[in-house]
Amino acid sequence: MQRNTTAKQALDPSPKKRLNQGVPDVIFKWILILPATIAVIALLVFPFLFTFVASFTDWHLFNLNAPINFVGFKMWASVLTSSYIHTTTWNTIYFVGLALPLQFLLGLTVALALNAATFGRTFFRVFFLMPLMFNPIAVVFLIGKLMLQEDIGPINDVLMGLGFPRIMWLSNPAMAKITIVLVDVWQHTAFMILMFLAGLQSLPQEPFEAAVVDGATAVQRFRYISLPLLGPVALTAVLIRGLDAFKVVDIIYSLTGGGPGQATESITLTVFRMGVKGGDIAFGSAASYLLLIMMAVFTALVLFLTRKWVRISY
């Protein structure tokens, strides 16, 4: 009796039973993705929706035994009109606006240097990536508590020895903002270096060889070949680091606690203070959605502004 076999079955020396015997393919594929779907719903979709719903209530964890009321947009209005939130929003934008360009420029510069280095490249790669391996709390202790101590810290000691005035790294509101940025730059520039170095090493060599033949200078090769070709890498790096920077909390919490005053408090720290520590779930939820909107706007803005540049590079 002749059997009809597919080409694949004919080539398979030991055909196995199909797992979905008797189960239609259309159902079987849903069974396979069900565990992942449940995980995503439980860990992502549910909290997302739960927080959204909570932001329309007056739910306060510590007001035990009181009913939860749906209050419409009241909490959203509280968040949007709160001078406290205005300040922390501005602090967050200030932080991202200063830290991200600095990390971009420093990261690109160091990556170019490492890419061109002929001696000690491995050592310096590890050396420059080390800050990324540190726990942020350890960074805060090393830099914030020890190095930047305002009275007897070594950095102020050296600066004053050189005739500079004492710098109030953490106690002056304007300076504390910059200090937070500097600590973050110290730790996270390594991420930019990593991304740009990977990008530089994957660039095709032919355009550079052709440019050399045509007499292009090193600056011209960077400006007209390296930079455009690095576009997709730069976009990815800016998006990842930027979104991460919007959520900054660990360095601030342990270095300044958001102070002095409210000078360094980020919106994530506010959400943590209000929602997690303070138990004001409704206000914290609404504030966290404000952060989400800010990040969505940032992402859209970056994609819009870089669309032309990145497309050319392809």
Next chain:
Amino acid sequence: MSARVSRREFLRLSGTAFGVAMLAACQAPVAPAESGSAPPSRPFEGQTVSAAGMPWLWENTKPLYEEFLEETGMQLNVATFQQQEITDKLMQAVATNTYFADLLAIPNNAAADVWGNDLALPVPEYLLNDPEMAWDDVLPVYREKVLAWNGVIYGMPHDGDTHHMMFLHSLMDDADNQANFSGEYGYDLNADRGPQTWQEHRDYAEFFTGWDWSGDGDPNYGFAHMMKRGDTAFWGFASRCTAYGKHPDDPGYFFDVETGAPRINSPAFVRGLTEWKDELQFGPPGMISMGWGDVIEASQALRVAMNVGWDGVAMHREGSLAAGKSSYSVLPGSYEVYNAGSGQWENRSEINFAPSLAFGGWEISIAKGAENEEAAWALAKHFTKKEMGNTFAFQGFKNPIRISDIANIEPWIEIAGFTERSATTYLRALNETMTHPNLVLNLRMPGWTQYRDALELGVSKALAGEASPEVSLNEAAEAWTAITDRLGGPEKQRDNYRTHLGLD
């Protein structure tokens, strides 16, 4: 029309998100074996007590409870958390009615949330009558107020915290300092008790700032106080204002006991903050970023002449340059005190002292729904009975809470390493603080973390120059009013405040 869902129902519906495990029905406490019957050799064999608390409570004190565990057969499962973290975890567990641990070491501030909501067990009668616990030896303010809520004792007498002033008597003894100070300010340095009013404190601080009195080659400073937001600024500021804001005839300090309105923007608090800001010039650079740990370090290193804080033992730890040079006193007072009732300042012939029971201590409680309730109480007793409590105190693992902790200076000299003079003044300061009729209790209110954050923000803004003391405290008071409204309104919080003070 608003849809209404009860909090409990809402929590149950969202149980998977928060991992809520509802507490089992309350079990009646199991009394220990009656007298006459032979106790089992290892009565808690096979039972595990879970305990939550600060690392120091469990790790450093192991030698003090390992033998107990061996003798009783009890297994101890400890979850340690840092100070900020344990408060957060505890409060989330409280709010979601989630099992956290059998034995809790809770910050006193959380008492209203935990005890007030009936989420811990009252201390059983057999322990209240246990001679080994010696409840009569517990200082009355703790036994009657701090360890109790609404007249019921929930906390075992473990840790007693107070704020007192430390000053270097070695500086006050110095004849040159005496002469120079008298010449400049017109009165003598008080080497026994230090400055007695905040005005004197300012003079002392000014005098000891800007010159090298420690001999280390660098200029030193008058004082250091805890001012860092998110650290201990709440207690530092509260203690700075008590002399102005706690009127002897008015039990209220943080709130009005009749209306529930916050008082933190009253002229008393504004004056305290204004002076604090002005006195920054007499502290180490960056003092507004100093928490309690930084204050200890500055004091141990003889960078400052005075501080306000919790711990005399730290000054006598190995490596401390302040060992043998430090004396202690109650917080400075004031000849002027603000009367919130009349809205006027009063000039008094006697100094108005208002010591502060800042933080109030770590209280050992047993959670409702504890899996091994009897074993948990036995462990709590082991930690807090008179004999062991004294040992914990003298070895520096907790602050005194018993009369016997502060009655005898010998252990403080022999075990804790104090000199006789330091020990004498330390115990005197503790005794005078904890028995003072105008004592300000540590704030225990539902939602206290939000009150704390709001006040610390206001204080920090003023200290950093972002707003005037008056404006920043008005903002803080507005925030307190908003928090009160979110937590049930002024009447409800007024009732809680009155309960906290033991008025009702």
